[in-house]
Amino acid sequence: MSFIESFTLALALLYAISLMFYSGKRWGALTSLSLLGAGMIATLYWPMLLATALVAIGLGLAKRLAPNLFSPEIKANTIRELIHHTLAVSMLLVAVQFTCNAIMLKMGQTPWLMRPDVGDAFLPIDGGIELKAIITLGYWDQTHPAAAVMLAVVMLTGLLCKRAFCGWACPLGLAGEYLYKLRKRFIKRDLLPPAWLDWPLRMLKYLLLLALLYIIIAGMPSQAIPSYLNGNYHKIADLKMALFFITPGLITLLCFAVILALAAWRRQGFCRYICPYGALLGILSFLSPLKIRRHTEHCLIDSKGMKCDKCTRACPANIKVHQQINIRSDECQACMRCINACPKKASLTFSTRNGWQMSATGLAITLLILLFAIPLLAYLNGFWVSQTPDDIRMYLIQHLNAIGH
Ligand code: SF4
Ligand code: SF4
Numbered sequence: 001m002s003f004i005e006s007f008t009l010a011l012a013l014l015y016a017i018s019l020m021f022y023s024g025k026r027w028g029a030l031t032s033l034s035l036l037g038a039g040m041i042a043t044l045y046w047p048m049l050l051a052t053a054l055v056a057i058g059l060g061l062a063k064r065l066a067p068n069l070f071s072p073e074i075k076a077n078t079i080r081e082l083i084h085h086t087l088a089v090s091m092l093l094v095a096v097q098f099t100c101n102a103i104m105l106k107m108g109q110t111p112w113l114m115r116p117d118v119g120d121a122f123l124p125i126d127g128g129i130e131l132k133a134i135i136t137l138g139y140w141d142q143t144h145p146a147a148a149v150m151l152a153v154v155m156l157t158g159l160l161c162k163r164a165f166c167g168w169a170c171p172l173g174l175a176g177e178y179l180y181k182l183r184k185r186f187i188k189r190d191l192l193p194p195a196w197l198d199w200p201l202r203m204l205k206y207l208l209l210l211a212l213l214y215i216i217i218a219g220m221p222s223q224a225i226p227s228y229l230n231g232n233y234h235k236i237a238d239l240k241m242a243l244f245f246i247t248p249g250l251i252t253l254l255c256f257a258v259i260l261a262l263a264a265w266r267r268q269g270f271c272r273y274i275c276p277y278g279a280l281l282g283i284l285s286f287l288s289p290l291k292i293r294r295h296t297e298h299c300l301i302d303s304k305g306m307k308c309d310k311c312t313r314a315c316p317a318n319i320k321v322h323q324q325i326n327i328r329s330d331e332c333q334a335c336m337r338c339i340n341a342c343p344k345k346a347s348l349t350f351s352t353r354n355g356w357q358m359s360a361t362g363l364a365i366t367l368l369i370l371l372f373a374i375p376l377l378a379y380l381n382g383f384w385v386s387q388t389p390d391d392i393r394m395y396l397i398q399h400l401n402a403i404g405h
Contacts (some may be wrong), residue, residue: 127151158284167333282330
C-alpha cells in the first residue's frame with residue numbers, strides 16, 4: 001500500500017472514529033480505535049504507521065483550530081464537501097502516482113514510485129469478473145485484487161445508503177459540479193431537456209451497464225475465468241488503462257469532449273445520463289432501507305398551508321422533493337442538500353420506513369468506514385496488493401501490441 005493510500009485510509013478512519021466519539025458513541029469509537037490499532041500493529045508497515053501518526057497529529061490540531069468539523073451538529077453541506085474534496089485530492093494524487101509508475105515502466109526504468117493498488121478501482125469489468133470468480137469458483141485473483149474489493153465496497157454503499165458514493169465520494173461527480181458552475185458563470189440559463197426526452201436519456205446509462213454486465217456474465221463463462229485472470233491481458237489491464245488516458249486517440253478525445261460538455265450543460269449530467277457506475281448504484285439504491293422522507297406534519301406546505309419548495313430548489317437531481325413523501329428516485333445521491341435547505345428541521349429526514357434516522361454525521365461515518373475499513377481488512381488478509389512483479393509488468397508494457405485477450 002502506497003503512502004498516499006495509507007495516509008487517506010488513516011485520515012478517513014481516524015476522522016470517522018473522532019466523529020463517532022464526539023457524537024457520544026464512545027464505546028463504538030474506542031472499539032474501532034482498538035481494532036484499527038491492532039490492524040496497524042499487525043502490519044508493522046512503516047508508511048502506514050507514519051501516516052497514522054501524522055494524521056493523528058493533524059486531526060488533533062484541526063480539533064483545536066476548527067472544532068465545528070468534529071461536532072455532531074455539523075451541517076450536511078459542510079461535512080459532505082469536506083469529505084468529497086479530501087477524497088478527490090487523494091484520488092488526484094493517486095492518479096499522478098499511478099501515471100508516473102506506468103510511464104517509468106513504459107520507458108524501461110524500474111519505478112521508484114510504487115503503484116497505488118487503489119487505482120484498480122478504475123477496472124470495474126475486471127472487478128466484476130473477479131467477483132464472479134469468487135462467487136462461482138471460490139477463486140481469488142491475485143493480480144488486481146483491489147478491483148474486486150472496491151467494486152464490492154461501492155456496491156455495498158449503494159445497498160445501504162443509496163447513491164451516497166456518487167454524492168459524497170466520486171471525484172468525477174465533484175469535477176462535474178465545478179464544470180457546471182463554471183459554465184453557469186458565462187451562460188446563466190439552464191437548457192434542461194423536456195421530461196419526455198430526459199427519461200430516455202437517463203436510460204442510456206442503464207444500456208451501458210447492461211453492455212458491461214453482458215461482458216461479465218455472458219461473455220466470460222466461469223470455466224474461462226481462471227485462465228483469463230492468469231493471462232497477460234489481465235496483468236496489463238491497469239497499464240492499458242493508464243496509457244489509454246495518457247495517449248488518447250481522436251475518438252477518445254471526442255468521448256472526453258462529450259462527457260465534459262454533458263457535465264457543463266446540465267448539473268450532474270454525466271452521472272445522470274452516462275455513468276454506468278451511477279446506473280449500478282441507482283438499481284441497488286432501490287433496495288436501500290434509508291431514503292429521504294418528507295414528514296407532512298412538520299412540512300410548511302401541509303402543516304401551515306404555506307408555499308415552500310426550498311428542498312426542491314436545492315436538489316441537484318431536480319427531484320420534486322416538496323411534492324413527494326418518500327424519495328425513491330434512482331437519481332437521489334443522498335447529498336442531503338434538501339435537508340440542509342429546509343427551514344423546518346424535522347420535515348425532512350434520511351431515515352428508514354420505521355423511523356430510524358441517519359444524520360449527516362452518521363452517513364459520513366458509515367461511508368468512511370465502508371470505503372476504508374473493508375479495504376484495510378482486505379489488505380491485512382493479503383487481498384489488496386497485486387502480486388505481479390514490476391519486471392513482468394515492464395516486459396508486458398514493452399510488448400503491449402502483442403498481447404490479446
Ligand atoms: S432528494 Fe435530497 S438527498 Fe436526494 S439528491 Fe435531491 S437534494 Fe440530494
Ligand atoms: S423545504 Fe422543508 S418545509 Fe419546505 S417544502 Fe421542503 S420539506 Fe417542506
